[in-house]
Amino acid sequence: MSTPAPATVRALELEKTARAQRLRRYGVWIAAAAILVGLPHVLRTPVAIPVMNQMGIAVVFALSYNMLLGQGGMLSFGHAVYFGLGGFIAAHVLNLAGRGVLYLPVPLLPLVGGLGGLVFAALFGSFSTTRAGTVFAMISLGVGELMASSALILDKFFGGEEGITTNRAKAPALLGLDFTTDRHVYYLIAFWALAAAAMMSAFSRTPVGRMANAVRDNPERAEFVGYSQRWVRFVSFCAAGLFAGVAGGLFAVNYEILTAENMGLSASGSVLLMTYIGGVGYFIGPILGAVIFTFLQSMLSDYTGMWLLYLGILFLATVLFVPAGFAGVLMLHAPAWRARRLGRLLGPYLLAGLLGLVVAVGVVGLLEMIHVVVSAPTGRTAKRLFWMTVDVRTLWPWLAFATLAVAGAVGLRWAAPQAAKAFTEASRPVETR
Amino acid sequence: MLELVLFSLLNGLVFATLLFMLSSGLTLIFGMMGVLNFAHAGFYMLGAYFAYTLTGYLGFWPALVVAPLLVGLLGAAVERYGLRRVHRFGHLAELIFTFGVAVVIEEVVQLAWGRTAKSYEVPALLDFPLFRLFRTSFPAYKAFMLLVSVGIFVFLFAILTRTRAGLIIQASLTHPGMVAMLGHDVPRVFMLVFGTGSALAGLAGVIAGPVLGTFPGMAQVLGTIVFVVVVIGGLGSLTGAFAASLLIAIVQTFAVALDVSLSSALATVGLRMSAGGMLQDLWKVTIAQVAPIMPYLLLVLILVVRPTGLFGTRET
């Protein structure tokens, strides 16, 4: 085979761009690492670190889920099974290490969890990945329900309702780290989250990772190319189980307890939701989704008893208005960013955002006041809302919030098309003269 | 023994009818639109709560008609103004959407009716034991549930197979593109089917509310069992849903009566299991203990062997 000259030139150019890409790719990881190291020094409140620990675990779990959903097109209702099993195995191993039966420092525990997740993913994947689509989804649902229920029945291994507790401080210390503070655990989770994310990102670039996309989009063609779609699905499934197990191992280190709840349907549902609202089509999507979802789940309940309602409304709004998820919205702005026109969007976006906020304030105010009327003790009609106290017996707060909601909505109807127009303008390709 | 078998059979039948009322609507929606409708149990819950309130004003019998109609209208509205918009983003978006609807319904119900259970009771007219055999009585209300459900099956079956609308629905199930080409308004058919399905779920709620309780967790207790029925029966198959409802209800009911565990079964053939190890509980668990999770085992087994379900013709 002879190589013509122009192609060589092109190959060289490709080489150059590839190098630039690689540099950018590594740059992203290095920047991420720097931020992760610096975060605990910036956020110095006691609540920040536990919340970030939880986010780190959720990020790994959501990324592993997106290996199935986003890359492989496999909708699973039972992914928490591998998270939970990995976690339980890690917890038992940590207990053994604590008793001195085997030598295993805490930082290596997530590997044990990953191994556990992998073994069970291989076991259940062997029959559930024969088909894609609804059949796969429903088998995962059945397996999820079976395992979650078994966790309550098989008392010895899963510890029944109170679960398996463990103590990370009893395991052999490595480099003087005894993991008695959340900060130690933070760095452990940050390290593993970054490592797992990098490995998952790398997996998506391997031939099997690429074939997962092909099988998702057109299984017949993938078969013609010479790949067994079943095998590709199985490998993706095992890899997803492995990283879910890593997340489970991190959970065991962080919370020092695993319960049946960790394998349950609601845990599987949560990871689906966080992955979706983050955006299944992008690598960063699940990361965004996990961070936002975890934040809302653990902080929103401090402010309102109806946080679930707001979460439900958020799902509806996401599906209706940003079906590609938050990452999708961000990525939509890539052309505008490349054309250096993002600044032009600031005005219209701020206006629309402000009006959206007005609607939200109005609706939240009304809902919270209804909540007070329905459930507060008699006589307690005052309610703190948005840094002021309102009395639900008087008419004016009702009127005020209703006005805010309606006026904001009317304004938004006018402002939203403007913002959309500005977006189209800004995303227009730059004319080359 | 005869008493146990007879009443287990009757109880199984009643539970099967309830499952069928829920799954008949779901299987049509699932089969036609490909939507795993997570809000279905929410509509069931709304049916019970609507009926609870309406019973206070109108009495049980008008509520039996009005509550499902309201739920059906609400369902149709959800399809028209929500799902239809989401449809173009694919099945996953639709699924998340119905999930959001389910969460919102559950929270709004708690906001409107409070967090505690409601005392929604069996109507006085039906609150008597129909007959008493040996030591057990059979309530008239359960017989009524049976009757309503059989009525629905006959009615739905007649519509689907004997009317023009039914033919269009059946055609839309398998060849939606072709039906649209022929000039039928497929989105409208979808809306009607979704509304009818929701109304049926609402009816199930009206009828089951007094028996299974009307409380904020009622949708969650029902959980995913209806999906199991639909999938085992085969997507879009009404007969399949009927058969699967019967199968699951009977299996569950009779499993409860069996106090057999793996170790006791092995012991009868002369094998002794040594108790010990991490999984020792596996040997001691009785079939009765796992009765409520039997449907999921059945689901996995059937899908592995026959991916189309019992009466289905296609997988997705």
Add this chain to the structure above:
Amino acid sequence: MSRAKSVFIGTLTLALVASLASGVTPADPIRIGYVDPLSGPFAATGENGLKQFRFAADAINRAGGVLGRQIEIVPFDNKVSPQESLIQLKKVIGEGIHFVFQGNSSGVAHAISDAVLKHNERNADNRILYLNYSAVDPALTNEKCHFWHFRFDAHADMKMAALTDVIKANTKIRKIYIIGQDYSFGKAVAEAAVSMLGKKRPDIQIVGNELHPIGKVKDFSPYVQKIIASGADAVITGNWGADMVNLAKGANEAGLKAPFYTYYAASDGVTAAIGAAGVDRIRLVHESHPGNPSPPKMVGDYIAAYKKLNPNNDINQPRIHTGLNMLVLAIKRAGTTDVDKVAMALEGMEWTTLSGDHVVMRKDDHQLLMPIYISVHTNKSITYDYDNSGFGLSLESKVEREMATQPAACKMDRPT
């Protein structure tokens, strides 16, 4: 990644500034955490508990508070999930709160108790005290006991001891069926019932010992059928929530007349939902006078005052009043909010409850010793009903403290 994190930092700092801005008050009250479900299917129980805590706290504050400071109940929503409970516990610690009450679910209680123990061992300068007002798994004050856990409710074995005393006296009962949810508490009830009945009434036959998954059973009629077929004269169950309501309804439909001895078949909607189906059938083993018939004056006044403020809720956990007042007394006696000193003051403390009972916090295992009441679900001569349903609990028998007391099997390390 970087963008995600920066978005997150922004939101987090905003939220934290907001929480700081609203969190600090000049009066500097003693803050007491309340970690229980305030959303989701079990929120009814958690919300009612919170109201009872606030009601009890208001009375203490009107009387001048403690150490010249007011007390404030700070709610944290744990969604009855062990994981969420631990997150909320971190918040409790982060906010500088040193006393935390929790009650719903023994599974959650185990998680919190274990986390509190580890935290206190690792942070000797910033300890917290776990006050358990409702989780009744006996293990919490036995195998899993520790210095920083106190329980204000009678545990499952104490209640079972009282219950079996009552059954012992009832010669009409010859066959008993035990049914429960398949988890630690359900199993603890079953085990205690079998062993105690075996000692007290060896002639009684256990005709069934059934466990079913929690919250998964839609229709209880097959179970009821089994109970009928076994010919049981009485049923013992630890079921709660929907599992309790549906079991009672199933029994009523099938015409099962045997009495049901239960732990949690009242209030928070359960009484209303069981309604006529439970009359003279459901009996409840609990820790205080039910208010009917003719309650001690303190009980009646307390219920009436609470009802006036919360017409849709009931005083169903008088132990909340006991627990909070004993904690306040301990703070007063210790003269400080230092956790170890308050815990020392609580050990061995005596108290007279609203029902007029003398209760003691046993030093050996931190279990409050108290008499046990057994009441029946009825609508006859009910002054203080539950759920405004006309149905309520009426006292049938009372088992004195000495009879209900179980030996302590706790070995705890005390701080020196």
